[in-house]
Amino acid sequence: MINLSPRHRYIILAVILFFAGVILLYVPNVVGIADNTDFIRISRPSGFLLDNNLKFFYFQRRFEYIKSFDNLYDFAGFVLNPETKDEIGLKSTMFLFVKAAQLADGTVSYLRYGKIEHFDIAALSTVFLLLHAVSVTLIYKALKTGKTAYDLFILLFLLTVFYNMGYILYYNSLFGESATLAGFLMWFSVLLNMVHNNEVKYPALILYFTSGIIFAGAKVANIPLGFLIAVFSIYFLFIAKTPGKRIFVLLGICLTVSASASFYREIPEWMAKPNNYHSIFYGILKGSDTPEEELQKLGIDTKYAVLANTTVYDDLDGFDVFGEEFQKEVHDKVGPLEVSLYYLRNPGRMFEKLKLSAESSVFIRPTYLGNYSIEDDTEIVKFVKRNSIWEWIRKQFNGYAFGAVTSVFLLYFSVTLYQFYLLKKKKVNRSAGFILMKFTLMIFAGSQWIFPVIGNGEADLIKHMFLFNLLLDTMIVLLIGDILKLMTENMLNRQIVLSFLAFFVVFFVLISADGRISGNKVLLFGRYKGQPLEWEVLEETDGYYFVVAKNIVEFRPFSGNTNYWPESDIKAWLNDDSEKGFLYEFSENEKNRILPMKRRTVIPPAFADRKEYGSRPLYWFCIPGYASQNYDSAYQVENTEKVFLLSIKEWENHDFKKIKGVPYWLRTPYTIGTTVRIVGEDGYVYHKKADTENIGVLPAMIIKKQ
Structure with a gap:
């Protein structure tokens, strides 16, 4: 061997x-x-x-x-x-x-x-x-x-x-996320080994400062962490054993600060102004019931309240984000610092954004x-x-993300405090630098929990949570490593760890089942392909049931060349009682019990000239609980519907077995081309071209009570 x-x-x-x-x-x-x-x-x-x-x-x-x-x-x-x-x-x-x-x-x-x-x-x-x-x-x-x-x-x-x-x-x-990922992991891995050994060597210092600068300069969002890296690096001045190494560390700190400042100064105007716009109008004002009051708190003229819930890519009612007037009355008055102070003074609003950011962080890509x-x-x-x-x-963890993230922070903090206690009692072989590194990582992650909203509002929030995800996952990796190390050193009872693990497994199983089970009343109504159809009752009144099929009834395209529901092939098929239609095997009595009712449907921007309601496209967001966003102000038409697909708002507002294990159509369009929103096999909202064939059909209808 x-x-x-x-x-x-x-x-x-x-x-x-x-x-x-x-x-x-x-x-x-x-x-x-x-x-x-x-x-x-x-x-x-x-x-x-x-x-x-x-x-x-x-x-x-x-x-x-x-x-x-x-x-x-x-x-x-x-x-x-x-x-x-x-x-x-x-x-x-x-x-x-x-x-x-x-x-x-x-x-x-x-x-x-x-x-x-x-x-x-x-x-x-x-x-x-x-x-x-x-x-x-x-x-x-x-x-x-x-x-x-x-x-x-x-x-x-x-x-x-x-x-x-x-x-x-x-x-x-x-994407700059690739340099962020590679730069951070190299910086952290070198740092982890230096504090683990409690010594600094020239090759490690070179890698440490080089990768730190690469990480800080990969994306604008990383720049603040460049300054924090420089602050943390002061620790190495105390453990460097020779004047030469201390001078080298000092030069590295100065270079990191200088590079981070340079990256900040070089942020182009075309990026800085839209980001700042989003932080105000698609951040602070987004979802606010009192946009005028929020603007007054910021010292901005209330005439800009009409821009609430908009992005720079929308019709801005004649306002020029890059113009001198907008610069003077908005950008010069409110920047990242003022936005940060706003959230500190309005903790309720900050909590809303932290909750949304946590939900947005469940995805990595x-x-x-x-x-x-x-x-x-x-x-x-x-x-x-x-x-x-x-x-x-x-x-x-959809719907539980805020609690999950908070729990990770609390557990990580508790274990770190315990390690600090053991270090003070000299019961474990840890360096002060290791404890300091752990707290620094937690500060990094905590800052990135809210920084994306401060810097860019809710625009493309899922993608902008990438760095937070990376930092949080690194915390989890470090937490797992620490727990196992403490168990090895007999400083942590195995039964406590196993009990906590059992609790997590049970909790995880329970939340995973959410969306896959339902306690709704189930009706048998109609037949398709020789089989009776089961329907979940979403809403019941004295006169009718609002129901949705319990299972996917068919896989077929939404339409050949349109995402406009009123003219779609799938709507025609659902309401067709000919031999090739969905209603073919329904009895006459059953067909007569299907009540026609007026329902509003969001329409794509390409059909905006037909709108009867709304003033802008429906924004995209895939997270259940937030997917309908500006539904009420989006372009809509009203039609009489009998058998229909759920809209994204109907889907989101009603509790039923939403995860079917396969994707299925909604009647709500996406904004690009002929794409239509679907519910994925995981229960999140995505989009596909209208002519995609392998998407399920989940009909809904209003049934008159007998």
Whole structure:
């Protein structure tokens, strides 16, 4: 048997993890994340083109350069100094990884084909996966307990969390989240090992400050944490054993502060003003019953109250977000500091936003961006499911997310306090730096729980909660490692841990069952394909029942080429009593008992000229409890309905068995093209093209009492 040194074992583990990441991203299909129109921030300054026909719906792997190259020298010069007119002006450390990937991919292309015409994003994910594997290996090294069973559990848990597809899919994208993920994990893994060993070495310090700056500069939202990293780094001045190391640490702190300040100064106006607009009008004012009062608190003229619940992409009634008047009367008066102070002075509103942010954090990946290329699957916004168990666990906490997040913070804080107590009593081998690091991580996560709303309101909130998710999951990983370590040291009773685990399992099973069971009255009414139909009663009056089918009755497209419910094929089919229609096997008495009633239906922006009610499109949000958003003010028409599909508001407002294990249609359209909102097999709201065939039909109707 070969006797490997610990270092060689860690190297082998890192190699295995790297190839595990490659397999997850490339076997059997190449997967990534589709563009949401943000890719241009990276692609245009980098000199390659986007396929706008793929955005939102499909992942794009290859990007064509604005010109081809037949020698490496010219290509390298182009990559380092692109011949493009950069109107974007975004400064991000993401460009470092993109340029490295371009050079590597271009070299391979030239050696294989003698020319360079495309950028293959596989080169970018390869760079990230290498860093990712090293970081996870270092985290495992620091968390090991010395007990084989516990160490194996820690390793498997690290794989479950940090190799979840929700995270590594970002590596096959041009989003700054990929640099955020790689930069943070490298920074944290180096930090964890330094405080674990309670010493600083030059190579570790170089990696620590470099990765910290990369992390801080990856996205605008990360910049405040760059300053916090600098503050934490003061600790190393006290444990550095030589003047040279202390000087090096001081230089690193100064460089981190300087870089973070530079990143902040370089935020382009086209990004800063919309973000600030959203923080006010799609944040503070969103959902407020008294927008005028909120504006008065902020010192803004109440004439702007008409902009409540709007984004910069809406019709803003003639207001110019980038104009001088708006700058003077809004942007100059209220910025991130004033928004932060508003929430501190209005804790009720802050609680609402924290609750929404917690619910939005159950997802790791964006829920409106596809993972497959159009070559591999023509279904739009299709999600890859392999190695997604951690995200699945997270999604079960819908409706309970605030309590779950709060519980993680409380448990993490309690364990850390206990470790601090043991440290003071000298009962465990921990450094003060380890305790300080844990509190710092908690501060990082706590700040990112509310920072997205402060910085950008509720706009694209699920995607903007990515950093919070990463920090929270890191807290959970550290918490698990600490508990196992304390058990190994006999400082934590195993029975207490097992009791807590049993409580969690029971609670998890109960909340997972929510949405899959129902106590509603069930009626038998009508037949389809020779079988009696069961209906759940959603509402009962003296004269009628409002019911929805208990089970999916059929799988069929919503319509051939429209997401406009009044003219859809599925509406015609549901109300058809011919041999091919849904009502064919209903008796005459049953058909006569189906009451026609007026119902409002949201219509897509393309049909806004037909609206009878509302003033803007229905905003998108996939989280049950928040999905109907501005339903009452959205474009709507009123029609007489007999057999119909539930609207998103009807679906959300009534309690019934909503999770069917398969996706099914709502009658509410999405805003793009011919897409329609559906309920996914997990009970969240997504969207598909109207002609998609594998979506279930869940009819609803009003039945007259006999």
